[in-house]
Amino acid sequence: MxxxxxxxxxxxxxxxxxxxxxxxxxxxxxxxxxxxxxxxxxxxxxxxxxxxxxxxxxxxxxxxxxxxxxxxxxxxxxxxxxxxxxxxxxxxxxxxxxxxxxxxxxxxxxxxxxxxxxxxxxxxxxxxxxxxxxxxxxxxxxxxxxxxxxxxxxxxxxxxxxxxxxxxxxxxxxxxxxxxxxxxxxxxxxxxxxxxxxxxxxxxxxxxxxxxxxxxxxxxxxxxxxxxxxxxxxxxxxxxxxxxxxxxxxxxxxxxxxxRDVGLGLLPTRLGSARGAPSLRSPFGLAWRLQRGSLIGWTAGLFLLGVVYGSIAQAVGDMVNDNPLMKKVISAIGGSGGLIDIYLATIFGMIGMISSIYLVQATLRLRSEETSFRAEPLLATPVSRPAWVASHFLFAIVGGALVLGAAGLGVGLTHGLREGDVGGILPRMLGAALAQLPAAWVVAGIALVLFGLFPQLTGVTWGVLGACLVLTMFGPVMKLPQLLMDLSPFTHLPKLPGATWTAEPLLWLVGAALVLVAAGFAGFRRRDLTT
Amino acid sequence: MTYAISVSDLVKTFGPTRALDGLDLTVRTGEVHGFLGPNGAGKSTTIRVLLGLLRADSGTARLLDGDPWRDTAALHRRLAYVPGDVNLWPNLTGGEVIDLLGRLRGGLNEKRRADLLERFELDPRKKGRTYSKGNRQKVAVVAALSSDVELLVLDEPTSGLDPLMEAVFQECINEERERGRTVLLSSHILAEVEALCDRVSIIRTGKIVETGTMAELRHLTRTSIAAELASPPNGIANLPGVHDLKAEGNRVRFEVDSDKLDAVLKQLVDSGVRTLTSQPPTLEELFLRHYEDAK
Incomplete structure (x- = not known):
């Protein structure tokens, strides 16, 4: 000792x-x-x-x-x-x-x-x-x-x-x-x-x-x-x-x-496969190997979160009804409509931001692959830079939809079962969850732009996400000016499932995301690899 | 004469540092070309420009008759690269990485893959995080050598290998030469370059300071002579090209510029030679002189 x-x-x-x-x-x-x-x-x-x-x-x-x-x-x-x-x-x-x-x-x-x-x-x-x-x-x-x-x-x-x-x-x-x-x-x-x-x-x-x-x-x-x-x-x-x-x-x-000996464990180390699986032949095959664990974990986690929130939605509605202060807080964020819908809109807003963590993480994998010098041998093969970026960024775009969909599914199933109307409630909840996607894509787009143009600053994305969270979640309670709150993409989302559905803000967000993504791809094509 | 690589007046700066400062380099098709220099001289930067990973500020670089920055993917089909710092994905096995890199280059030679794994004594079932530095390098070397490509770009490929494995590596490179492949081998291990390379370029602070065959470079170097003479030496010290003379009775020890050897030997013979040992210059000495002179 x-x-x-x-x-x-x-x-x-x-x-x-x-x-x-x-x-x-x-x-x-x-x-x-x-x-x-x-x-x-x-x-x-x-x-x-x-x-x-x-x-x-x-x-x-x-x-x-x-x-x-x-x-x-x-x-x-x-x-x-x-x-x-x-x-x-x-x-x-x-x-x-x-x-x-x-x-x-x-x-x-x-x-x-x-x-x-x-x-x-x-x-x-x-x-x-x-x-x-x-x-x-x-x-x-x-x-x-x-x-x-x-x-x-x-x-x-x-x-x-x-x-x-x-x-x-x-x-x-x-x-x-x-x-x-x-x-x-x-x-x-x-x-x-x-x-x-x-x-x-x-x-x-x-x-x-x-x-x-x-x-x-x-x-x-x-x-x-x-x-x-x-x-x-x-x-x-x-x-x-x-x-x-x-x-x-x-x-x-x-x-x-x-x-035991220093460096060894009690359990023997397992050996892996001596040959690459047939799927391991493209940049996407590799990205799948590297990202699938995280994607599966996030999908399962968000589904469980949805299950938890869905199963208490009804009870919370009752509870909020009995508590005037909480009613005030919730309706400030969740908008108008039935109390349960307001509560659910708040939940989906939160789920949207939590899922954005996944999208940012999946995007920034590009940066960690680059700085750990694992991108270098790949980009010295016929794999083009856009193909390599796309292989990982796909997980932010499509994986993000999967993660949000899982949350919507969890809420829809449990809340639907409690209300005895899965057929009616499930599609509404899936829609409310997926409506968060455009805002989450904008955040992923910000991560990609930083990666393409200012690679040393990719960490700033987390600060941006944190700021969006503060603006959208606490902005209304803190009575911040609307102009400031509008900076967060999440502010522009319709407060589903309670509010009426409008496509216009979603299209604007998708457009903004597209511009950011295009700039990110173009930037990375032009810049030096970090060495 | 065709060139696999021809670079002229290449400049690359990182902020205030000039990593490449007007570099010229030519590698002939089919030769093993040594790229020699100390750490930080610009070897890896040059290689990364040639691979299109970095964009040069000015100058021209041609690789296999293409532009390394614009024709990247097409050129990469014809070459294989072993980075100086091999980092593997922690949860992929060595075998998986070899297959992945080989397939991305358009397929690998199964027979050579198996043969190389055996010769390098590499277990392909271990995960990337459990390999030592030397074993990570072996993974990249096996992946590169089992691909059917025209050009091998190797950045200090043996810096983590033990002497036994280095011998295996040298064998493999000689086989590649026989197959007609071009090899650019960067190194600061002088014996390796001396044993393997047809021609050598020496880089110092972003510039090529010397280039040529081993024989040509030896003209710039000194031979060490130790002799025991019949009578005390006289006049040798005053001959041109003689350095660091140490005389003790009839024994004499000195260094002589290789192109002045003739006159010095005549003088020794006149004094009567009892014993004589001479050592050819090693690349090491050549290398050290270059950097000492420059200081």
Whole structure:
């Protein structure tokens, strides 16, 4: 263990940006959620209503777990944010541990460190201690904030500890998965699968109903975080479960470290195919290999998101109806029409922007292929520059439609089933989702123009997307001037499914996207490849 | 005489730096041409201009009788390229990359593919992220050599290979020469160029400073002589072309310009030669002199 503290210092130095961002985000959202809940649900009937909806609608139960005490702000906070905060702490810990253990080992940097005066267990111990410390800091800050808001100490400590200890549990999980594979991406995927699995297992348990398998919740570290019942009983004994898991996993990992060689994992690496598949013969064949995983993931993810939103649409409509403040916020963004349609229009607006992340990511793949020098050998073959650009950009254009369509399908199916009118609702929802496409294409066009003309500035696209989000989502609430809000392509979309359908703004957006794309292609034909 | 590559007065700037500063280069069809220079001299930039990846600011470049910037795709059908820094896609296997690049060039020779994989001892089933630098280079070399093309453009292809594999590589290049292919081989490994190349061009800070066959370039170089004479040497130090003379009793050690060798040897014979060793100039010495003189 010699050298552990030096390695902790190294980890903190390397994470000096990313770690504070995680900590501030988790603590900041805790504070803003508490403040928002205070305003949205003043004491009384609104809370009763919320409690009823939250504890009967299976989609709400699956997403957030049960609402155990709607009468106190602490109880509301624990319901709305407790589980998600624990999840966030888990993801943060997982990425941190893999980054400082397996990724370092894979890159060969650990070998360099291992040749100095550093104990065999020091790198793992340093990563685990850093993650533990980050989670303690999150917990401590949350306790301080909640005490400042006047919440009871016992509940605040139970709430914060449920986040910290869940973070510890996933620290231990990824310390273990880091021993298994020699590849850091595989290690992260395994730990990520565990995180997602524990979320889903407890979702099944929470939404099972009284006669169903509610015990499933007890199989999941995230379920344990809920079972602490922060601000509603504060059952501290539940912490014994995650702490026991931590001890078992860390001991096992420490034993594996002494048995395995540096650079190798417990699982053997799998060999791939010695020959290229017949489809691997064109730039598009390669782009498909490189982008299909992301496309499938995004399509499935947006479909699930659609399912979640679709299944709560009806209940939310009722809930908004009961809450005048929320009604005001929603109709400012979603326009006029039936309350459920307004809610859905807001959701599709959000889905449009989330999907734009995919379109930008798919487009900027061009840039990362270029800067990692993987475009160079391709462009030294008969593949022309436009063909290569098109091979990736196709994923933004067509893949974007697929991702949005999947979201529309998810909403349409679930909302349609609840309303008993799939045939009528599904096409409307698909249409509302796909109506977002022209705006998303404009954003992808901006990414392509930057790539073609100002390749060093491609990162600016993310800033543009962020600005569009602020302008369109918060512009109406912040009462920004219309001229400013018009800068965002999303502002011009008809607020479907409630509003009347107009093709004109969509055509303008498609036209703008075409101009941007043409400029991007032309620019890339003329410029030097980055070398 | 036909030229596979002819470049004249090529200029390429990156902001304030002049990467290519009036470069002239000719590669004859069917020859293995060494392109020698230290890192940062402009070798890769020249190659990238020839491949149409960079656009020259001025000057002319002809490649296989085409314009490398305008006729890119048509020209690329007839050449194969191994970049200096081979980066593979992390989740594609070496075999997949070889097949992809070969098919994009219009098909590869299956027999040669299998043969090269065996000679380079490369496992094509491993994923790109698990290959070492040398193995990544082997992937690109196998892909290039198993394509049926007229011109091979190789940018420091052996910088990650061990000596055994370098010997295999040299064998392969000699076979390519016999097949009548043209090879442009950039390198800063002097022994490699010396062993392989018909002609050599030496580049320094964006300009070709010397070009010719190995024999022609040797005229510019010095031979090292060590001799034991019957009597103390006299007069040698004053002969033209003699450098770094060290005399100790009857022993003498010096360097002489290769074209002044005749007169110096006569003088040695007059003193009575007991033992004599002479070493031909290596490309290394030639290379070092060029850069020292320029400093």
């Amino acid at each position: 010699i050298g552990t503290w030096n390695l902790v210092r190294l980890a903190l130095r390397r994470d000096r940006i990313i770690l504070p961002v995680w900590i501030i985000a988790i603590v900041g959202i805790t504070l803003s959620t508490a403040t928002a809940l205070e305003e949205l649900y003043p004491v009384g009937q609104a809370r009763q209503q919320l409690s009823l909806t939250a504890n009967t609608n299976p989609a709400f139960l699956a997403m957030l777990g049960p609402l155990r005490d709607a009468h106190t702000l602490g109880g509301l906070l624990a319901w709305r944010w407790g589980l998600l905060a624990a999840l966030a702490a888990g993801v943060m810990s997982m990425l941190l541990v893999t980054r400082h253990t397996r990724a370092e080992e894979e890159a060969g940097r650990l070998e360099l460190i291992g040749s100095t005066v550093v104990g065999r267990h020091a790198p793992l111990a340093a990563a685990v201690l850093t993650a533990f410390g980050a989670n303690v800091l999150i917990g401590g800050l949350i306790v301080a904030l909640l005490l400042g808001k006047g919440l009871p100490a016992e509940g605040a400590i139970a709430f914060a500890s449920s986040i910290t200890v869940t973070g510890w549990a996933f620290t231990a999980v990824s310390a273990f998965t880091a021993q298994l594979s020699e590849n850091s991406r595989t290690a992260n995927s395994m730990a990520g699968a565990v995180v997602a699995g524990t979320y889903l297992v407890r979702a099944a348990g929470d939404s099972a109903g009284d006669s169903g398998p509610t015990w499933l919740t007890w199989l999941s570290p995230l379920g344990w975080a809920e079972q602490v019942h922060a601000f509603a009983g504060d059952r501290y004994w539940v912490f014994a479960l995650p702490l026991a898991l931590v001890v078992v996993l860390l001991t096992t990992s420490a034993v594996i470290v002494t048995k």
